[in-house]
Amino acid sequence: MTATSPVLRAANLSRSFRVRGTGQEVRALRGVDLTVPAGSAVGLVGESGSGKSTFARIVAGLLQPSSGELELMGTGVAGLPERRRRRLAAPIQMIFQNPRASLNPRLPVHRCVAEPLLAQGVRPARQEVLGLLDRVGLPARVADLHAHELSGGQCQRVAIARAVAGRPALIVADEPVSALDVSVQALVLNLLKDIQEESGTSFLFISHDLGVVRFFCDEVNVLYLGQIVERGDAESVFADPRHPYTEALASAVPDVSDVPDGSGADRSRRIVLNGEPPRPEQPPPGCAFHTRCHRRIGPICDETAPELLPTATGLTRCHLRA
Amino acid sequence: MTETPTTPMTETPPADPLLALDRVEIGLAADPQVRAVDGLDLRVAPGEAVALVGESGSGKSVTAYAALGLLAPALRASGTLRLGASSYDLGDPGALRPLRGGEISMIFQDPGTSLNPVMTVGRQLEDVLRRHGGPPRRERWRRVVDLLAEVGVAAPDRVARAYPFELSGGMRQRVLIAMALSCEPRLLIADEPTTALDTTVQAQIMDLLMTLVRDRGMAMLFISHDLGLVAGSCRRMYVMYAGRVVESGPVADVLRRPRHPYTKALVGCRPTADRRLARLPSIPGTVPPIGSMPSGCRFAPRCPIAVEQCRTADPELRAVGGNVSVACLRASEEES
Numbered sequence: 001m002t003a004t005s006p007v008l009r010a011a012n013l014s015r016s017f018r019v020r021g022t023g024q025e026v027r028a029l030r031g032v033d034l035t036v037p038a039g040s041a042v043g044l045v046g047e048s049g050s051g052k053s054t055f056a057r058i059v060a061g062l063l064q065p066s067s068g069e070l071e072l073m074g075t076g077v078a079g080l081p082e083r084r085r086r087r088l089a090a091p092i093q094m095i096f097q098n099p100r101a102s103l104n105p106r107l108p109v110h111r112c113v114a115e116p117l118l119a120q121g122v123r124p125a126r127q128e129v130l131g132l133l134d135r136v137g138l139p140a141r142v143a144d145l146h147a148h149e150l151s152g153g154q155c156q157r158v159a160i161a162r163a164v165a166g167r168p169a170l171i172v173a174d175e176p177v178s179a180l181d182v183s184v185q186a187l188v189l190n191l192l193k194d195i196q197e198e199s200g201t202s203f204l205f206i207s208h209d210l211g212v213v214r215f216f217c218d219e220v221n222v223l224y225l226g227q228i229v230e231r232g233d234a235e236s237v238f239a240d241p242r243h244p245y246t247e248a249l250a251s252a253v254p255d256v257s258d259v260p261d262g263s264g265a266d267r268s269r270r271i272v273l274n275g276e277p278p279r280p281e282q283p284p285p286g287c288a289f290h291t292r293c294h295r296r297i298g299p300i301c302d303e304t305a306p307e308l309l310p311t312a313t314g315l316t317r318c319h320l321r322a
Numbered sequence: 323m324t325e326t327p328t329t330p331m332t333e334t335p336p337a338d339p340l341l342a343l344d345r346v347e348i349g350l351a352a353d354p355q356v357r358a359v360d361g362l363d364l365r366v367a368p369g370e371a372v373a374l375v376g377e378s379g380s381g382k383s384v385t386a387y388a389a390l391g392l393l394a395p396a397l398r399a400s401g402t403l404r405l406g407a408s409s410y411d412l413g414d415p416g417a418l419r420p421l422r423g424g425e426i427s428m429i430f431q432d433p434g435t436s437l438n439p440v441m442t443v444g445r446q447l448e449d450v451l452r453r454h455g456g457p458p459r460r461e462r463w464r465r466v467v468d469l470l471a472e473v474g475v476a477a478p479d480r481v482a483r484a485y486p487f488e489l490s491g492g493m494r495q496r497v498l499i500a501m502a503l504s505c506e507p508r509l510l511i512a513d514e515p516t517t518a519l520d521t522t523v524q525a526q527i528m529d530l531l532m533t534l535v536r537d538r539g540m541a542m543l544f545i546s547h548d549l550g551l552v553a554g555s556c557r558r559m560y561v562m563y564a565g566r567v568v569e570s571g572p573v574a575d576v577l578r579r580p581r582h583p584y585t586k587a588l589v590g591c592r593p594t595a596d597r598r599l600a601r602l603p604s605i606p607g608t609v610p611p612i613g614s615m616p617s618g619c620r621f622a623p624r625c626p627i628a629v630e631q632c633r634t635a636d637p638e639l640r641a642v643g644g645n646v647s648v649a650c651l652r653a654s655e656e657e658s
Contacts, residue, residue: 047520048491151608152378181377182547186591186602193601208521215593215602252525254550256589259574270554272529273522275476276490292522 005074007091007170007202008036008059013068014226015054019281026281028054030226031068033308036170041196041203043217043234045210045249049280051226052206056174059204061089073169090120093163097175099155103147109133109158110143116166124165132161136191153184157191164195171195174206189215210253214238222246225280225288232314242316244295248273287319295320336367339404340541341389341426341509346401346412348381348388348565354398356613358384360565362401363639366509369539371532373552373573375588376562379609382545385562386511390428391418405509424454427502431514433494437486443497444482447504454505469500474530492523499530506538513545528555549588553577561585564609564620567639571646581642581653583625619651627652 015029028051036042046052057063058070061077070077072088080088093116096102103112110129117124130140136157147155156176163171176192177185193216196203207213213220213234220237222230222245230243241247248271258270273292278284284291290301300319308317341364348359359381366372376382388399389412399412405425410417430436438446447466451457457465463482470478473496486494495515502510512531516524532555535542544556552559552573559576561569561584569582580586590603607624610616616623622632632651639649 047522153608182549182588183377183591183605186593186604189593190601190604209593210521211593215599248522248525252521254524254548254554256549256553256577256592258550258554259577270525272525276493277520277523 004038006035006037006071007073008034008204009069009071009074010034010055010059011069011071013055013058013065013070015051015058015063015066024281027283028226028280029058029065032223032226032228034221034228036202036204038169039200039202040219041205041217043213043220044204044206044223045208045213045220046223047208047249047277049225049277050223051280052223053174054226055223056094056172056204056206059170059172060092060094061085090166091169093166093168093171095156095159095163095171095173095176098179099152099159100147102159103155103162105147108144108146109138109150112147112158113143113161113165115162120166129165132165133158135164135195136161137187151184152180153188156180156184156188160188160191160195164199164201167199168201170202170204172204172206175208176205177212178207178209185212192216210238210250211255222249225278225283227288227317228308228315229289229317230314231308231316232311236313240313242311242314242321243289243318244293244320245289247271248292248294287317336365336370338367339365340368340370340406341366341543342402342404343385343389343412344402344404346385346388346399348384348393348397348399351396351398358397358565358612359388359399362562362565362567364543364560364567366541366543368508368541369535370558371535371542371544371556373556373559374543374545374562375547375549375552375559377547377588377609379564379612380562381565382562383513386428386513386543386545388412389418389511390422390426391415392422423450423507424505425507426509426511427505427507428511428513429495429498429502429515432518433491433498434486434518436498437494439486442483442485443489443494447482447497447501450501450504456504465504469504470497473497473500473503473534474526475500490523491519492526495519495527496530499527499534503534503538503540507540509541509543510534511543511545514547515544516551517546517548524551531555549577549592561588564615565612566620566649567647568621568649569647570639571644575644575646581646581648582621582650583627583652584621619649621650 011033013029013032017026017028044052058065075088077085113129113132114124133142138157177188195201205216217234220234221228224245230246238250241250251271271294275292278291286302286304287306290296297320306317306319308315311321343364346359346362347357349357374382387393389403393399401412403410403412444466448462451462466482467478470481475481475496516527546552556573559573560567563584569576569585577589580589587605593602605624618633618635619637622628637649637651639647641647642653
């Protein structure tokens, strides 16, 4: 690994699943290019069925890609024997959505936290584990409790302590706060930000919540039906979305400032899409978004799949902008 | 593409409410002193959308269950429910039964678990109609298809014949809304109806609910933890913390100028797409467990402006002007 190589680079990454019994194929990821430079926080935004969790699982080695390339710390993983691959993936840790389900219910907290170190053949001193718990704001007495004795927010802190235990280069956080109450979300997001800034850990941050992504990420990738439809730095993607899907998504995020001020004009910014999200096993022909698009320009949208092309501030996959 | 309608509604607590909950207390049947809800009063006017807001454990959902007589056997409620001119004792769940599905309907958070997985949704809708004396048998299917069309299902014939697993989450929630509307209730209780849905689908369902409230003059009690959703849909709100209402009033006033420190913190701690901060404001500590409520103000241990008096005196909900009520000793001082 050289100083400049990104912690993660995916090129034309695809993954299909066969639906049992029907012979149908779901193309969960369709040629995704994505890079996480060292020290940065990259966001992956999408709704159910967009393929965002499939991507996370491939990065973590829980799934194999059907095709395409994946490089971790500058080394390609394709064709590596399982053992080498595991060693290569050791600096990658995951934080999952459901904090309680991601902790072993039969292990005390200190064992859960020590797990990644034990997997690397290192037995941490208790003091070190207590230090990790302290870092995520948990008192020492928590060390001997089990997951069921903790609140959801506390469980997520334990999961974060576990993720940072091995000083990872990359943390893949898959919806890390969406199961938590808003006041607890704020605490956990602040904690993740502290970790990122203090230790320079890179993040692949997956969420359906644009507000959360904007708070946390430098760059944002928007995924729709297994393809990236927009990429750009967090500021410009939200201030000036180039893809109609991003535009609808950004406008649909409920906001406290939506409260009417009596002028009657305040709610006009919201775009409510028509129709249902298409099923991933039957993506529409042409542009995958054309069935719900409020800016459809004509037959070209139904017939020709747009390319991901550069704009002034990033990339977009839309005939309108190309 | 449609725009979400604004709902013209009153902003004052109604003098002549459709629904009035008075002195609601919900505690453990085994130990009534352990209370999940402790002295709640709530009003909903005909045709009004009112929000009940709080985090997990605040008592908002359990309040809705009590109003429908659907509390778990381990819990017991007391207090009264008035619906129009009739009065009911919340301690007698059997008495509330006739209201359920007819006068008051409810939709739940997870549309996946509210439907029977082995029956088509059309059959399930037919069941509801039969149970509540709907149209005669041969007209029932027609009515089912009409109901599905009314909640914006594009192919109601096909959907009526589908099993729940064949439908998306948003479609299932539409089916449940159709079911809730089938008996033309005067009040719809919606408990986190969009939490399990994707953002763009959430916008569609909220749009549908607001249209129904506006066009049918149906009242809605909207239970949510999401202040953003509340801002866009309701005109009055109640904020609950640890089993009590800590602030109530018109949504515009409460969200623009929250007076209770808890409401303030809730409004401040949401990351939004409109502003970028280095760190989010947060609330230290956790909600006290219902068995061990602190004396005095229940928010005092986490409150940034608590004084000694807050730990001993229990603040009453009091009017502070502009139809806003706050249960905080320091609310007015802090404001000026």
